Each structure stands twice: as C-alpha cells, then as structure tokens.
Amino acid sequence: MPQAAALDLLLLPTWLVPVEPAGVVFTDYALGIRDGLIAFMGPRAEGLAQPHREKRELPGCLLAPGLVNAHGHGAMSLFRGLADDLPLMSWLQDHIWPAEAKWVDEAFIRDGMDLAIAEQIKGGISCFADMYFYPAVAAERIHESGARAQISVPVLDFPVPGARDSDDALRQGIALFDELRAHPRISLAFGPHAPYTVGDANLEQVRVLANQLDAPIQMHVHETAFEVQQAVDATGERPLARLARLGLLGPRFQAVHMTQVNDEDLAMLVEYNCSVVHCPESNLKLASGFCPIERLWQAGVNVAIGTDGAASNNDLDLLAETRTAALLAKAVAGSATAVDAHRALRMATLNGARALGLDGCIGSLEVGKAADVVAFDLSGLALQPIYNPVSQLIYAAGRDCVSHLWVAGQALLDGGRLTGFDEAELIARASAWGERIAEGAPR
Template sequence: MPNAAPLDLLLLPTWLVPVEPAGVVLKEHGLGIRDGLIVYIGPRAEALRQQALQVRELPGMLLSPGLINAHGHAAMTLFRGLADDLPLMTWLQDHIWPAEGQWVSEDFVGDGTDLAIAEQIKGGITCFADMYFYPKVAADRVHNSGMRAQITVPVLDFAIPGARNTDEALHNGVELFNDLAHHPRITVALGPHAPYTVSDENLERVRVIADELDAMIQMHVHETALEVEQSLEVFKERPLARLGRLGLLGPRFQAVHMTQISDEDLALLVESNSSVIHCPESNLKLASGFCPVERLWQAGVNVAVGTDGAASNNDLDLLGETRTAALLAKAVAGSASALDAHRALRMATLNGARALGIQACTGSLEIGKAADMVAFDLSGLAQQPIYDPVSQLIYATGRDCVSHVWVAGKQLLDDRRLTRMDEQALCDTAIAWGRKIAGEARSTQ
C-alpha cells in the first residue's frame, strides 16, 4: 500500500522462524514493525522496497518469537545455590521456607525480580510467569523493564510475606488484577500454591474469584509421587481429580510439573483443556520425576516450558531448558523422534502464550501480533555447518548466542547489551544480598 505510513523498523535476518505455521523456516525474508506490532513479512527483495525509518541487517541470525518462561519464582534468584542437592520437601521445609521467612521483603522482591528480568532478557525471554510474594512489587519492576509477564498471586492456607492470611492474599490479588486490567504487557493470575498447602474451601474461593474475573490459575500439581500418595491417604483421590471435582481445571488452568500422570489424569487434562507447564531441570535436580511430554502432546494437551525458580534450577535459561526438555522427552518416550526441535521451539513460544492465555497477542511471528522477538546469532564456530537452523538452535546453541531482544517493538537487548538496565549495578546488589544472607546463615549454624 503506497500510502501506508513507513515502518518503524525493518529487520532482515538470514532465517525467520514464525512458529506458526508449524515447521516453517523462511530464508532471506524481512519483518516490518509499526507501533509495536508486526505489520509486514515478505521476501528480502520485496522487503527492501518498503519504506522504513530504520533498517537492521541481521546476517547469520535466526529471528524467532521471544521465548516464554511459563513458570518461575523471579525473586528467588537471590537464593540461587543456597540449598542445593536436597529432595523437594527437605529443600522447602528446612531451608527455603525458613530463609523466606527471614529475608523476604519488598526490597528483596524488587531486587531479586530485577535480577531475574535482566537474566531472562539476556537469554532471549520476552515473557515470563512469576509466582512469588509481594506481587505488586514484581509487577512494578516488570512495568519499568518493558518485559511482558503473568504476575501470579500466591495463595496458601497460612500467612506469607505480604499477606497475613488467605483473605488478605485473595483481596490483594483481586485489587492487583483490577489495577492492571488494561496494562498492555502484564496480566494477573491466581496462584494457589499446591494441593497440599491449600484446603478445599480456599480452592473453591479461588475458583469463584477466577471465574468472576476470567483470570488464569497457576498451581504446582503432581510434582512428586509423595504428593500423590499423601492425597490418596487424606482425600482418597489423586490431586488432579480433587481439583477437577472442585471445578478448577479448564482452559485457564496451568498445571505446573505434572511428573505423575495416570491414564485417568491424562483423560482429565484432555477433557478440561488444561495446560501443563513442564520444568524438566528443576524436576531432575530435585529428583521429582519425569513429565511424559510426548504422551501429553500426542493426546492433544498443551505443554509449555518453564525454568522454575533459580533456587532449584539454578538458572533462568529457557533455551537450555528447552534442549533438556527435548532430550528428556526422547528418553522418557523411548523414541528418538519424540519432541523434535521444531515442536520444542513451539513449546517454548506459542504453547507458552497459549498456556498464559495471551496467544492472540504473542508467541508467534504473525502479522497483527506484538513484535516480541529474539535474534539468535548462529554464525559461530559451534553452529557450523547449518542444515536445519532450528535444530542448531535447540541442540547446538546456548543463550550466549542471544544478540537482540524486542518486546512490543521496543529493543531491550542490543548486541547482547541491556538497553534499560544497569548490569553492573544489578550484580553489585545481588552480591550484597548474598553476603548478607550467607553471613546470617553461617552465624546460625
């Protein structure tokens, strides 16, 4: 259209991987952005005829949708490495919960969330789901950063930092949801922590509020075999069946971990159209079990991928997480063709957007969607030769190859440098927290 306004930015990568349609790799194509949206995709020669205020050549680079980290606890970056090599309940009850009780404050959450945001941007993540205390503080940091996020308000049966009881937690969640209802980059979800920390009564309250607000629900479910066994003892049913009975399952439900899946569990997930968030490295590190990703995928369940928190992973590297997910899926399924590279990338992008309920806005490079994108530099020695750039991305590329990141057309990483955040200041702040926490930990031993 000759009368159309010029593009704000025209990108010219070597490879463009839109993710939708599935399996497509466009070579020597251009992508145009205007007002934060993708408005043009076409062959390079045609793209160069477009009027653009800025043209950016990306030789040797693969342009894909930004990665979506569908589950984590951002501020726990400040507990990275604090209590390693321990089983889940020991890790939680004897180390993490006491540390949280002592250290978590608004300042802790603000500084830890900033650190997590910066690490994720540098790793090609444009959107993340966060479930942690003082969610309003986290939302403020996301707002300032330019990133996209689902802020998940934690709900438990007991007092937590920032909420003296369940009533206050739910009130805070509703208030935050309403405050951010029209935010262009932030959504608010409810986060009942886990079946073993939330009663039937409070789960029903979560369901009622989520239905009224049309809000997403994210929850740790079937993380370990012990969780399932204890539920059978106490409730005479598996946790997922209990959640189904209470009406929580559905297209807005995000079941995190799901390492224990029976035929009945699978049928419930399919019937309810719930999403599963797979956190393979945290599950491996805590010896929690294996999510049967290929089985879920073949049954039609939407599976996304998350890093979990840095206290149990220990990084927020979603590209690495996706590689682990692909390799683990093959071993669990006993099939080398399980979760191929293209599907793995889809799991880390569009499936994540679908799980978070934002697939109309992001998750793929399509005209009309937000320009949430990452450019991976595949020109290095370790990526050569390139037969299938998506295979090289998943199996031979690390997050150090992330060169540029845009969210809603705004560049947050330029040639591996953060554009809005001071990396050295973030490191200095994290080191100061570490010294304080480690010093206190030594003095109490």
C-alpha cells in the first residue's frame, strides 16, 4: 500500500475540544494538518506515528476550533470610545452617523480593518462577519490578512460612505459577489441595516438578489424596545413580522440582537429556521435589552455570538463576549444551569459557523474540515487548578491566553505574535486617526 502523504503540521496539546460531538474533551490527543485541512485526529501516540514535516508541542494548551465572531463592524474600531455612555439612537444619530459622514473613506476602512483583523486574530477569532462601508476595501484587507470572513454589502435608504444610494450599493455588491465567488476564505452576504432604515422596496430588492445569488442576509432586528414599539405605532406590525411578510426570513437570515422576543417572534424564528446573533456587551452598554438565549436555544433556534463594533462594545473580544453571554443567560432565565460552558463555546464556534452558512467547512474540529484552529494556554497562575478545562476557558480565562491561531492551516498567530502584521505600525496608524478625529469630532 502507498504510504500516506506526510502531515504538514502535527499539534500536540494537553486538551482537545472538538465541539462536535458536544461536551467532549480529549486528553493526550493529536491533530494533524495537511493542505489546509484537518487530516488526522486521534491519540497522541497514533499522531506521532504519522509521517509529519513539523511537530508542535503545546503543553498546558486547550486546542479548539477558531472562534467565529458572527457580527461586527470592523473599521469602526477607529471610533472606539468616541461616544460612550449614550442610548442607542442618540449614539447613532447624533454622534456616529455624523462622524462617519465626515471621516469614513477608503483609507479609513483600510486602516480600521487592519486594526480590527489584528485584534480579532490576537483574540483567537479565525472567522468574522463584517457589516460596514466600502466592502470591496474590507475584502482586500481580509484577503491579505489570511483571515476568514463573511462581508455584508450595506444597504440603507439614504446615501452612505462609498455609495450614492441603495441602487449604487447593490450594483457594487453584485460586482463584488462576482469577483469573490470562488474565494476560499471570503463569502458575501447582503446587509440591510435595520427595519427602520430600509423600506419595503429596497428590502424586496435584497430578497430577490439574495435568492438569485443564494446569499445570506444579516440585519439588525429588534435591537431595542423603542424600535419595536415605533414600528407597531406606525404600522401595527412588529419588524420581524414585516420581514416575514416580505419574504426575507429563512435559514440564511441572520437576525442580530433580538433583545425583544415575544411568543409570535419566537414561533417565526423557529418556523423559518433563522439564526440569532447575540451581542450581549453592546446590548448592555447601550441599555438595549436582553436577548433570551436560553429560551431561544430550548426552542431550537441557532444562537451565535457577535461582538458588534468596537464603537459600541468597546472591544472585539469574543471570549469575553461569550463569558458575558453565558452569565447573562443564567440571570435572564433565572437558572444557573442555563448555557453551560460547553454550550457557550459552541455558540462561539459551530453555531457561529452555522449562522454564516459555513458549518460544513469550519466551527468544529473534524477530519476534512478546514484547519481553523486556536490554542488557548491555560498554564497561567490565575487559571489554576484546572478541574474542567472548558469551564476554565469560559469563566476564568482571557484573550491574553490565546497563544496560536491557524486559518486553513496557516499560522496567523504564533506564540502570541502576529505573523502578518507589524503591531507597532498598526498602533501608530490608529493613533494618528484618533488625533485627527478628536480634533474635529462632532460634540
């Protein structure tokens, strides 16, 4: 029999958490990577017997699927801390939208995306969803970085940076779909901003194009009680019901926030098999409300985790976001057993991949899937002793314990060091933007 081709890389952690099957922790296991895919998983001794070109011992480390940040606005990292401690509509209308109109251009997106990608890589995020302006520029930066992402084409009823109107945005989006159709790491979605910023005509255009291109739709929905009540007062219809009537809901629909969920909303989410992207820290900071994720989970709704943008969070730390989600779920459900540590990790990995339509490729450690893998170093003082490594990861660890990250088998973080970015140069560029914006920011 011909000998199997050598593994490109053999990883030897203390613990391996595949996420699928659920609730499993392997000790003294090995994971082998070949041609960007997971080619071997099994006991350490069997792994060492496999021919391999490189071996990496990871003592004290937990190996898991790369984290999936299912919602964010990457380039908004350059607005981090610009307008804090404000309610959503004041934050958005009086501060963020004016700042975007003044400052957002291709250079802003380029530098902001580099900052956001690097921050996410250092936090163990291998894949993220990005919804912001100049999506072609964002795609170029993601391509160069080696990260994996879903980019949403922004659609609003008024002019935005990079698009004269919604028709212009959609034309550019279709061109980008054609350009990136075969890209191995970047997928496209449509991103109508919210029910209160996009009218029926444009939503119907999005529905038609999404169906034609088999594309997902990501949208802020039921972010606040005010948004829902305003819609009911104006039309007698809740926003989610309106989206159902217009034909937007379905397995490819990603409903971001969903802090307001009544029985009818829950029934629609289940009926149409939508995913909900929970952004707990942004919701808490803007006092938007609490997404009832335990109730959604028990009903069978796929719930993923997103950081939202750094302008409203104020970081892109998905590990901390997941901890907050787990703790908040217990308080909202009134049950200490709600969203245990393994389920929390699943929301931050496989559920996120499923929401983005990428669960056949990423989100769990399985032979044949892409080698998007993160190593968490749990050997630090504050993490001892370790009875349950997954509980320790969710409830005690921070993103500073992320030591390595591979995307499609390529190392983007090695021993805590970015391989594709000059960190000092990123800081300098961000600081320069901060000085400019602070001097002329709207007050």
